[in-house]
Amino acid sequence: MSGADVDVIDALVGIVPGSPLDAVRARRPEARAQAQASYRALFTPDTLGEVTAEERFAVGAFVAGLHDDEAVAAFYMARLEDSGASAALRDAVTVAVSEAGTLGPYGSYPAGPLSRENTAGPAHRVSAATRRALGPRLAVAFEHVHLLVFHPRDATPEALQGLLDAGWSTTTIVTLSQIVAFLSFQIRVVVGLRTLLVDHS
Amino acid sequence: MSETVLVPPDHTAPVAFTRAQLEWLPWLEPLAVEAMTARHMASLVDAARMKSPYFRLLARDPDALESRTRTDKDIFYNPDAGLPRAERELAAAATSRFNGCIYCASVHSRHAATYSKREADVERLLDEGVGADLGERWNAIVAASVALTATPIAFGREHVDRLRRSGLDDLAISDVIHAAAFFNWANRLMLSLGEPAASG
DSSP, rough: OOOOOSOOHHHHTOOTTTTTTHHHTTTTTHHHHHHHHHHHHSSSOOOOTOHHHHHHHHHHHHHHHHHTTTTHHHHHHHHHHHTTHHHHHHHHHHHHHHHHOOBOBBOOOOOSSSGGGOBBOOOOOOOHHHHHOOHHHHHHHHHHHHHHHOOOOOOOOOHHHHHHHHOOOOOHHHHHHHHHHHHHHHHHHHHHHHHHHHOOO | OOOOOOOSSOOOOOOOOEEEEEEEEEOOOOOOGGOOOOHHHHHHHHHGGGEEEEEHHHHHSSHHHHHHHHHHHHHOOSSSSSSSSHHHHHHHHHHHHHHOOHHHHHHHHHHHHHHOOHHHHHHHHHHTTTTOOHHHHHHHHHHHEEEHHHOOOOOOOOHHHHHHHTTTHHHHHHHHHHHHHHHHHHHHHHHEEEEEEEEO
């Protein structure tokens, strides 16, 4: 499943050529091809730039773990291993998921009529042991990932400053944010289409 | 030395969901127009997006931006059957309402109202939230979008069944899934890289 030409969504849903869901996806050919192109751009780009493959897949495995879908989480954990990540880093990601899981979306609105819809939830801080295992740059990234995954309406410029201070540049923050946001899409398509597939069987 | 975030100019932050035109102010420096390479320009897909600080910020990772934009266009604009455009926009608006993205909700509630001509129902979604009663077919689309937007994802057979009972076929249900999923992508970028401001 690591080959560049394998469509990740099809593989994770279990869509086989010639099936009804293959035909449904074929009606939106650009969405299908460009979702896969997005995966390639964010995880296996021609030029990695300042974000290593290991960092990209560590973030991917963390996002997938927080969504608590076994197949997707296993896929990104396997890609993290393929990227050369040590067993210690993979274990740290697994522990980070277990420390960070909650239910979203929650968060606050600007003061006013929407304040009555504010819902409380944790601002996640990576534990000291996990921070040591991840290293400071990934640890700060994981705290930002948790914000984006579970309570994005709590985002602030201060959160971005924390990333900048930890060595992320403006450009790499764009890439990091795209990885988390894209996976929020990809995982929902997988879970949604899988539900539709089961409905046929 | 690390970079610093941008301090937006004085502005009025919207405190309610609205169909009014809003601006978006970045917290990180977009690419300057004069610094953009041919690759950056091409990643915008539409040259008019050069005016948008949001797209010039995302152009810092041009391959990711270009494939994002082409995914978006096919999900929402592909005219080949499936879910009517108005209801793709409804799924986008409901997702944005539930995640709390005032900017995204403003754009896509305008589109939903324009294409459906059901301005009062769209207004109720914005005012009352995702529990508003919009009639069974729209309620089913909103409920599916909300279940898809929960983390972990709460979408299940019951949502598919309800959409089918409202007359949606496989392609239309797939369109609901993609529209809601795409706005889980868009909302997170809009909410975390800048903030909305009232126009003018």
